[in-house]
Amino acid sequence: xxxxxxxxxxxxxxxxxxxxxxxxxxxxxxxxxxxxxxxxxxxxxxxxxxxxxxxxxxxxxxxxxxxxxxxxxxxxxxxxxxxxxxxxxxxxxxxxxxxxxxxxxxxxxxxxxxxxxxxxxxxxxxxxxxxxxxxxx
Numbered sequence: 631x632x633x634x635x636x637x638x639x640x641x642x643x644x645x646x647x648x649x650x651x652x653x654x655x656x657x658x659x660x661x662x663x664x665x666x667x668x669x670x671x672x673x674x675x676x677x678x679x680x681x682x683x684x685x686x687x688x689x690x691x692x693x694x695x696x697x698x699x700x701x702x703x704x705x706x707x708x709x710x711x712x713x714x715x716x717x718x719x720x721x722x723x724x725x726x727x728x729x730x731x732x733x734x735x736x737x738x739x740x741x742x743x744x745x746x747x748x749x750x751x752x753x754x755x756x757x758x759x760x761x762x763x764x765x766x767x
Contacts, residue, residue, distance in 0.1 A: 670745050670757070673743075677743060684714065693714065710727065711728050711733055712725045731751035733748075734748050736760035737760065738760045741761075744760045
């Protein structure tokens with residue numbers, strides 16, 4: 631037989647532990663969602679800055695930038711990657727940091743970027759963003 635005092639102490643400790651665990655899980659989920667949202671917004675901004683450099687001249691698509699102005703795609707350590715495809719799946723351009731490797735082709739709707747967590751070509755965990763640029767854009 632347990633005393634009333636030990637039963638109250640056990641019940642209070644159990645209840646407090648459950649409340650702390652639940653609030654910790656909720657706080658983790660909220661912070662994680664906010665961080666992913668901020669990271670995705672940063673990726674979308676970088677994507678927009680790259681897509682505005684895609685031009686169509688004489689029926690041909692061209693990338694109008696030089697990687698020298700984008701050193702994050704040139705680094706040997708923890709390089710970033712980009713790859714652009716034509717609508718038929720042909721590769722239009724890729725960063726030198728990719729070498730002969732490919733990023734996963736992620737489809738998106740026009741004007742709505744799509745995000746996905748992937749394993750990058752160099753083996754690191756990463757996140758990719760994709761958007762479709764129509765000829766009318």
